[in-house]
Amino acid sequence: MKRNLVSVVGLGPGDAQFLTAQARHALQEADVLCGYTVYIDLVRPLYPEKETYATGMTRDRCRWALQTAQTGKTVALVCSGDAGVYGMASPLLELAAEYPDVEVEVVPGLTAALSGAAVLGAPLAHDFCVISLSDRLTPWEMIEKRLACAAMGDAKEDARATYHLGKLSDLLEYVG
Amino acid sequence: MKRNLVSVVGLGPGDAQFLTAQARHALQEADVLCGYTVYIDLVRPLYPEKETYATGMTRDRCRWALQTAQTGKTVALVCSGDAGVYGMASPLLELAAEYPDVEVEVVPGLTAALSGAAVLGAPLAHDFCVISLSDRLTPWEMIEKRLACAAMGDAKEDARATYHLGKLSDLLEYVG
Numbered sequence: 001m002k003r004n005l006v007s008v009v010g011l012g013p014g015d016a017q018f019l020t021a022q023a024r025h026a027l028q029e030a031d032v033l034c035g036y037t038v039y040i041d042l043v044r045p046l047y048p049e050k051e052t053y054a055t056g057m058t059r060d061r062c063r064w065a066l067q068t069a070q071t072g073k074t075v076a077l078v079c080s081g082d083a084g085v086y087g088m089a090s091p092l093l094e095l096a097a098e099y100p101d102v103e104v105e106v107v108p109g110l111t112a113a114l115s116g117a118a119v120l121g122a123p124l125a126h127d128f129c130v131i132s133l134s135d136r137l138t139p140w141e142m143i144e145k146r147l148a149c150a151a152m153g154d155a156k157e158d159a160r161a162t163y164h165l166g167k168l169s170d171l172l173e174y175v176g
Numbered sequence: 177m178k179r180n181l182v183s184v185v186g187l188g189p190g191d192a193q194f195l196t197a198q199a200r201h202a203l204q205e206a207d208v209l210c211g212y213t214v215y216i217d218l219v220r221p222l223y224p225e226k227e228t229y230a231t232g233m234t235r236d237r238c239r240w241a242l243q244t245a246q247t248g249k250t251v252a253l254v255c256s257g258d259a260g261v262y263g264m265a266s267p268l269l270e271l272a273a274e275y276p277d278v279e280v281e282v283v284p285g286l287t288a289a290l291s292g293a294a295v296l297g298a299p300l301a302h303d304f305c306v307i308s309l310s311d312r313l314t315p316w317e318m319i320e321k322r323l324a325c326a327a328m329g330d331a332k333e334d335a336r337a338t339y340h341l342g343k344l345s346d347l348l349e350y351v352g
């Protein structure tokens with residue numbers, strides 16, 4: 001078993017059938033599973049015997065994972081979807097510079113975009129954009145600009161995308 | 177075992193460790209594995225006993241898969257990366273309207289963007305675009321417009337994206 005290792009593991013949309021063999025292996029090899037409470041609840045049933053460390057939606061879990069790995073443990077830091085996209089790989093790698101004895105491994109996973117598209121059929125068949133509508137850390141004006149740029153990227157889609165943009169603006173007004 | 181079924185299966189980047197459990201199950205349940213020769217070569221070692229049908233880069237394999245499923249078989253149509261993104265789910269679903277007795281199941285897989293990003297670290301940490309640089313079916317002017325729109329979508333990235341766009345234009349001129 002590897003030691004002094006943090007694997008940041010993308011779980012995909014949640015059900016165990018969407019885990020890659022690599023993700024399953026990383027969870028299996030870990031001494032401790034760490035992450036946001038909701039994601040820990042997804043993997044605890046698979047490994048009921050494992051130590052877990054569940055946290056809120058903060059970056060503290062990254063430091064906890066690195067500090068724990070530094071004591072000679074293998075830690076799996078779990079994320080829903082992919083490990084990188086809106087995930088913990090980026091903040092973890094930023095902090096990891098302070099822990100040169102700890103190895104970091106990024107284990108990719110299915111994004112919500114891919115797994116949702118598969119349920120719908122094949123809406124993502126060619127070029128596409130992934131744009132978060134959360135304005136918690138991004139100003140809404142920037143989000144609107146990105147949506148408009150995405151619409152401009154395909155003339156054939158202009159009308160539909162403009163319609164969606166209108167609907168989104170309406171929605172945002174509605175929810176306040 | 178299900179019958180009259182075509183599962184269009186995203187294999188991810190190639191190695192078996194990147195298969196989801198769902199993809200592995202779909203391959204296991206299939207009577208025949210069908211797809212582009214290069215992708216069939218990836219899965220044949222996993223199931224050496226299975227019937228395979230390897231084809232060129234044409235849409236004929238979609239009709240073959242549907243016709244074979246209609247005879248009462250379960251067919252896995254394999255794609256690299258995801259089943260939808262630059263994959264066969266879209267052309268298969270278009271043709272499937274002609275085969276109402278055949279069920280189609282889309283099994284998502286890791287795109288090259290996700291698996292490549294994991295190797296590099298976390299370059300896809302927030303919003304991103306997937307834009308093909310192949311001008312076989314898309315005019316180069318449209319590709320350039322999409323790249324420019326993607327660059328406009330994030331002011332902080334303008335300089336770098338413009339640099340990349342310049343490099344790409346140079347590259348395209350170089351390769352003729």
